[in-house]
Each structure stands twice: as structure tokens, then as C-alpha cells.
Amino acid sequence: MVELIPSQGGLPGCRRVRGLTAITIRHFPGDASAAEAVRTQGLVWSNLPGELSGSEPWLAWRSPNETIALGFTAAPIQAVLAALAPGRSASAMAANLSDALAVFELHGPRIDEWLAHLVDASSIPRDPGRCSRSRLADAAVMLLRLQADRLWLVVDGPVATYLENWLAFSHEGAFAPIL
């Protein structure tokens, strides 16, 4: 973890999360192989809109036929990747995204207040175990609510620097001492 904005003075902070393994799991309607591959590894399959299941690693619903699995524990995720490698199932596949994604962790109090300066307020997942997709300036992001005071912001890797700039700028704007 690389601390970008420390959480202090009753304000939220932000850090860059590193060392994650991430995959995308794609599945057609009616497919059972994806859920089976996931459960075989002891993970919690989620296929309900906006659901973030599990706890290290996590599974985040992204669309009716896409779920993202990510976490620090590589083995089970890689096992799912292998089980769903193209050619193994006619109705599902998985692909490695470990190098494709950048993840930022917003932590501390008043996260939602900060996020309102970045994304549409309606898209903020307020409760732990929820996730959503949104637009942050000109970047597509996923928001994963891990805990009340811990949220992951997932974005395409090459726009990480762009996100860092926005996080710093919006933190200032959200918590500037305006009288």
C-alpha cells in the first residue's frame, strides 16, 4: 500500500493498493460453470446486481454477465482463472486483469462526502457488501464498499495518475475550510 493522502483530523485518506490478483469472469445466461469454479475454491459467488461478496478475496458484480474477482490471496483466484481458461467451458471464461487495474483505497470517516465531489451521488455504494460502476471525470470506475470506512476505487491501470490528481484535487475541494 502506498499512502497518497493520509487520513487525519477527522478526514478520510487514500492509498494505492498494490499486490492484488484480479480476474474478470464472463458467463452467459444459464451458465453454471463459473459459479462452480468459484465455489470450488471456497469463494462466494455473487450474481446479484451491485453485490460485493466474500472477504479477501472479493467478488464484485459488474454486469449480468461479468464478475470481477480480486484479492491479495492469489491462489484461489488463479485457480479460477485456470478452471475457466478459454476452451475449458463453452459458456464461461476468465481472463487475467492483475496488470490491467489500478486500485485506490479510500479510508476513514466522511468517505461519501468526498466521493460526492468525484462521482454521481446516486452511484455511491453506501453499505458494505455493495459495489457499483460510475464515471469519475473522464474515467470509468468501479466502487467496492468493503467496510463502512473502507472503499476501493477500481480503474483502468493507465489512468491511475489521472485518478491520483483528481483524488488530491477533490479532497481539497471537499474539505477546504470554507466559512
Place this chain on the structure above:
Amino acid sequence: MSSERLPAPHGTRIDRARRVRFTFNGRTVEGFAGDTVASALLGQGITHVGRSYKLHRPRGIFSCGVEEPTGVVDIGAGALRTPNTRVTDILARDGLVASSGNCWPSLEFDLGASLSRLAAFMPAGFYYKTFMWPHWHLFEPPIRYMAAASTAGDGPDPDRYDEVSAKAEVLVVGAGAAGIVAALAAARSGRQVTLLEADVQVGGWLATQALQPLGDASSRLQAWRCELASAGVTVQLRTTAQALYDHSLLTAIESFEGSEAHGVLRERLWKFRARQIILATGAFERPMLFPDNDQPGVMLAGAVERYATHYGVGCGSKVLIATACDSAYGVAQSLLQAGIDIAAIVDRRAQGDVAASAPAGIEVLHESVVVAVQGKRSARGVQVAGVQGGGSRHLDADLVASAGGFTPNVNLYSQAGGSLRWVEEASMFVPGRQLPGVAVVGGAAGVFDLRSAIEHAEAMGRTAIGELAPDAPVGGIGRVPADTRPTPAALAALKGKPGKIFVDLQNDVAASDVELAAREGYRSVEHLKRYTTTGMATDQGKTSNVNALVLMGQATDRRPEQVGTTKFRPPYKPVTLNAMAAGRSGARYRPLKPLPARDWHVARGALFEEFGGWERPAAYLQPGEDLHMAAEREAALVRQGVGLFEGSPLGKIEVYGPDAADFLDLMYVGTMSTVAVGGARYGAMLNENGIVIDDGIVARLGPEHFWVNTTSGGVERAVLGFEEWLQCEYVHHRVFVVPMTSQWGNVTVSGPNAWKLLSKVGFEDALAPASMKHMTMRETEFGGHVMRVLRASFNGELGYEINLPASQTQALFERLWDAGQSLGVCPYGVEALMTMRLEKGFIHVGADTDGTTLPQDVGLARAVEKKKANFVGRRSLSRPAGKDPDRLQLVGLQPVDRRTRLPVGAHLSLKAPPAEAEGFVTSSAYSPALQQPIALALLKRGTQRVGEKLQAWHLGSAIEAEVVKTPFFDPAGERLHG
């Protein structure tokens, strides 16, 4: 007009214990905390503040709010300058700098005022009929110079802007009486309420006659504040709603200017999503139309009242009220109470149409109109005549207060899709129907009777979404005529030529201009607007639009509702660009993606430029080199030895599924289903019109698994296109489209020694040219990582595109660089690549193609003919335009002198302009391989004109060029094999 400060206690908004000082045109102005720039200027007797746009006529302050058309100045200086800002909309503060625009050398002595003498030659639309001889180019520079009403800031804006999104259950816009009542009712019904107000405090026109039945203004204001607080209503002041979009998205700008927070934040863009929106945006006063109604000394009556009651400023000491509306009588009462003398009330209406009573002792002239205002930069008196004619009469007055009715502020309602209806009695447009989720109350709904407005607002506040809402009790201002101009008989009574009757004060649009537009056939309200420019100034027609369309109706025998209104568009009032950008500047302007191996390129002296959203090395400059020299050197070295290039931005999509092959056949010219596993094929992607939109190589990783490369800038478009086809058209195709560009880095090794280098570092022999054919892809393991190696080439040399986990890209570059020193390895950038691909005649989609280019235009006709299966765009290729022999076709060009580079964009023709061009240059470079400039061009019947000589025209000069075949270099393609 002699404006001055009234004694205390007049002025509910100002704090006389706190003085503020600012400058206006270099002159110090003193006011009080709470003053606007307008009230401070008027309080100091400054009534001439600007010049009109076209004729540079003197202009004063006309209103007391956002609708101000003439009190427009520049605020700030240097980088902090905000041009063309309404003085009524800016709080006075210490150190503020205000200056008049559109005048030179000074406001008082403006050379532009001489244009007034030419007014007869400058009616509406005159510029469409003039400035043509001998050539319009002659007039363009001075017109551009004069057309600028002011100048923008001259440096980067140092202020900070912000953006925030919020949700509201009920969002009330406008905290006047109706808005507050609606908000309280909604809150007491158990809902969360946010109340927006553009002003610095709630209450609206509380201190005016219209709201006097509510009691003492200060007490009422305090009571409301307490009620709003205890009801839990979130009140946001200094926040102006700008736009109401679909799905109940409302944007607003919160201003901190002039407040103590200004040093931290200047403006904040709010984006509200509300379940229910209640618009309580009030109404604008409509001015009377009479001759000389544009000069300083003529103001809206309600504004005059508010300056007296809210700011303690008497805009005149002897006020004549010109009216056609009952509201004027309350204004008269209010002014008398402030100690201001009333010269008379001149009411255009017959006595029987007047429901209000004049204050005792005030002369009321019924069925009378103002036919002249005397004075140039201030009023000295007026001439009044009866509407039936007869004679005219002089009245002394230093201010004319104009009250011609009201125009409900329906801007946001209309943006939300609401239609308007005309109310004949009151001559105003009001909301015509109820919109789901949007309610309108108070003056905005056309409800001007105070009790009715309060009752209606309370009922609307209680009404939840889906419930039947009560209709608005429109009315309460009495009978108001639509056309308030003096009658011809009244004008004749003047016994002299009357002055112009202005409709739009900022753009100098007169009633005669509206009549001219009607005579010339510009009858539609949208044409009226654009032909005369009425409503097109910074005030957006808030006080002029209704008068203009009424006059158009009169000129064309139509009722106002038949003329209609122009389309209301955001923003509601002018907005600083940075408020909308809300931080999108510098590094936050848009994503600029760095390469995975950026540090490696930096260490080698890369000159970075932006290509398709990525920051990429254009070239690696060595001492003494410019970009072109570096690119030529790199291209030459690659062709002689081996070069390293980062192709990570190249679009990569994995396509998998039982129908993947069939799907790709649909998406491409080129049959992908017949590619063997491990093979690869070039394909062009067309849109439904057959236009080439992208190209790339498709490799087959497995029976149902494909690796799709697209252009670097086109991958997102391609993914969206694939998904749209799958979700909307080919819905039964079982295919996954997985964008993988960021997951995979790309190290391209290219040149005659490419394999030597790879072999040297330890890549397996199965990748050697003898074993691995051109246009094949193999998966291999190297350095503990799985890599997908594609033998392909965009520059005509033996090439390997090594796709590997993005995080490993830099490490591989370093390894290859170290090992390649003995082989003369060099890095090469995008410019060198473009030079080499040009030598081979390979197209670059977007550079060598445009929105009309079909595959047969760029040499892909055979691919289309060979393909039996259907593909997107196929049908469109058989349209007559696709078979036109005169189509532009891609060809090679070289300068006849073999020295002069052909500029990209140069027009090709046999004869000099203005002869029609027959094509244009699309790509151009100096070829190190051929030691001469070369180019590609799209040329009419190009492929049939090889050998022909023609002219390439650029900025008035011609370069002789010859049409040649491509490729320019290695036509047999032998170098591909090393």
C-alpha cells in the same frame, strides 16, 4: 437622473457600519457591506456605466437582478478578469476592480459612439448585405476587433473551482415567498428538502409593496429562517440553478465570490438529482416600449423600488412611472414612503382597466404614454401624449420607471420540456401543463396574487409525486396590454421625429428592426432572434424576448402564442467556463496514459507527444537533432539493424465463444473464420455505411478464441461497436468481448536483426523466422512469464510484437537493450514508424481515410470481392456512390524535384485555385530509404492516373508532384522475412 443614497433606515440589505471601497474605471466608489456593485454605483450617483454593443449608445443600470441588460462591466484585471458581468449580480467588496468594456478610449468619450450617426445604415441584418466589395477579407479584421465587447483574462485563472453531486427528495428552486412556503410544506410532510436561492439571503422581494401584507420584512425574514431551520430544510444561498435536464438532473452554480471563502474556492458546480423539483423562480418585469427608452435614466419600476427598499438608494429624486400594469401603483407608494417624489403615473390603459389605487396626491394620466425622454446620459424630463393623440405635455423627471407587466421565469420549466400558454389578460406566457416530478409556483407559474400564491405553493409542497396537483391560479396583476408602444396618434402629437423604441437594450435592437425582419420574411421567432440578434446578448433576452415576439405578432397579424418563444437552453445565466470545467484543467483535463515502460523511454531521451490519449515517444532526439532528423535517423537504423518500439497502446481485445468466428466475420472485411489456430489475418472494420473505421490484425488463439488488435485510438470504439452489435442485432450470438489493452504490454522488435536479438536473449527457436511464419501468433514462456508473440509488421521489416504482462514491459526492454548493443539496437518512436509504414504504402486509418473512404478506395477491393459471407457495411458498398469511378483513391505521390516535401492537406489539381481540387495529400514524410520525400494522397480516379503530373497547392504555392504506385520501398515484401 440623480441617484443618491437614502438615509437610514432605508436599505434592508446593507450594513451602514461597514464600508467597502472599490474602483470603477479608475474612480473610487464607496458603498456598504451588502451592496451590489450596481447599488453602490447608484448610491454614489454614477448612472452611466456602459455602452451598447452595436451603436455604442450610453447605457445605465436598468434592473436590480440577473436580468440586467445594460449594466455590464468587466470585473477584475489581468488573469482575474471576468468580462461582461452584470453589476447587479456582483457583491461590492473591498479592492474590487470594475471597468467598462466596449468603449475606447473611455466610457465618457467613446470613439465608437460615432457609429450612432450611421444608425440608419445599420439596421438589423445589415452585415448580410454589406462588406462584400471588393472582398470580404478586407473587412474581417476590423469587424473582428470591433465585435469584441471586452477582453478575456490574460493569464491562467488562479481561482479554484469544484464540483459536487447531491441527492434531494424535494428540491425547491427559489427562496422567495412561494418557494419558502412550498419548501416548508414539503418538509412538514416528512420529506427531505433542499432549497436553492441565488441571492445572499432568502425572502425574495420581501421589502417591497407586493409582499407588504406579510408584515414587517425583517421580522418575516427572521421568522422564515427559524422555520426553515426547525423544519430541517437545507438552504443553499448564492446558488443559481442553471439547467434542468432529463431524469431530474439539475445543475447549479454556487458562488463564493466576494465572500470570505473566495480565497479558497470561487465557484462550485452542483449536480442535483431530485425526486421532485419545485420551481419558484419568480418573474421578470417587462419594460414599457417608448421612444428613447434605452438611455440612462430609464429603469424597471420594480428595480427602482428595490434599490430604495433593499439598498437605500434613490435612483432619482423625481420619478415618472410609465406603466400598463397595476404593480406600478404599489411601487409609487413604496417610493413615496422612501421620500422619493413621484412626478406622475402615466398609464397606457383606460381607467376602467386599472384595479389598483394611486397614492393620494399623485397625478395619474390614463390612456397616456411617454413619447420622448429628454436628456442624453441622464433623464431631464419626458413628453407625454394621450393614446388618442391631441397634444403632448412636458413633465419634469430625472428618472423614468417602467412597468409593462411581468414575464414569468419559465426557463427551467421549458428546459424540462414544458410547453407554455399565453395568458391574454396579463399578456404573459405561463407553464402550460404539469410535468411529472416538476411543479411551478409563485410568479414563475404566473400567480401574482399573494394569498393565492401562498395557498398554491403550500398545496404543491404537500403534493407528492404521482398525486394530482392543483392548477395554478394564474393572474393577480390585472389587465396588461401586450403591445405597450405609443399609438401612431400619440407619436404624431410629439410634432417631431420620435426617437427609436428599443426592444433589446444590449444589442440595440429597435422595434423598427423587428418590423424589418417581418418584411424580409424572417417571421419565425427563431429567425427573428438570429436576424435581429434580439435576445442574443448576455441577458439572454430576459427583458426583451416577450416584447419582441409581441411586435413580430403585430407585424404579421399573429397572436403572441402563434409566434411562440425561442427554445430555452442552458445555462440560465452566463456561467464562467471554469465553473463548468470544475477542475478539468492541467493534469485533470483528460486522461493522458503513460506507457508501462515510460521510465525506460525517458532514460533514452524520448520526446513525448500525445497520440490517441497516450503519451508516447515521437522520437529519441540526440544532440543537434530536431524531430524530423531523429525520426529519419531511427527509421534508417531500424532498416539496417534492429529497433525497439513500445506498442502497448495497440488495442487488444479477446473474443471468445462458440460464435466468435462467425461474429468476427460479420465485423470485418476479411474472413476470420478460416484462419487456422496460430494464424493471423489483417482486417478492416466498416460501419453500416461501408466507411472504413478501423483496422488491425486478428489472430486465432484457439478454435473459439481470438486475439483482436485494433488501432491504438480505436479500441474503445471497437469494443463498444462489438457490444452494440451483440446486444442489439446479433443477440443470439454467444460471444464474449473482453478488452485487454491495459493487461498486456507490447515490445516490438523490428529490423533485419530482430530474430538475432531475440535469440540472443533466449527466446525459443520455435519463434525463428524459419519456424514461425509471418502473420502467425505463438504463446511462449520467457523469464517466467507467458507471452504472446505475433510475427507482424507495420514497417515492412522482420518484426515481432511481444505481448506480455504490462508490469514486465520495462524489464524486457532493458534486457533487449543490454543484449542488443552489439547489434546496434536503437529505440524508435512513432514518427519513425509512420515514416517506414509510409514507405510501404500501409494506410493509417484516420490519416489516409476520412468519413467517406470505402475499402475499395484504399486497395481493399479484392478482399471485399473474395469474401462470400456477409459483413457490416457490405450492403452499403453496392450503393451507386460506392461504384462511382470518380471516387477518391489512395495513391503514392513524389515531388517532381525529389526535394520538396508535400504538405499534408495540400490540394491536388491540374489548374490553380479556384479550380476544383481533385484530391489532397494525406500523409507525407522524408524517406531515408529512398532519400527523397514521399507522400500518400486521396485522388479522384487515382489508380488510373499513375505517371500523371499535377500540382499540390498549399498556402498559395504549388509544388509539382507525380502520381506513383505503392509501396515505394521493397515492393515484393522480401524484407519481412529477415
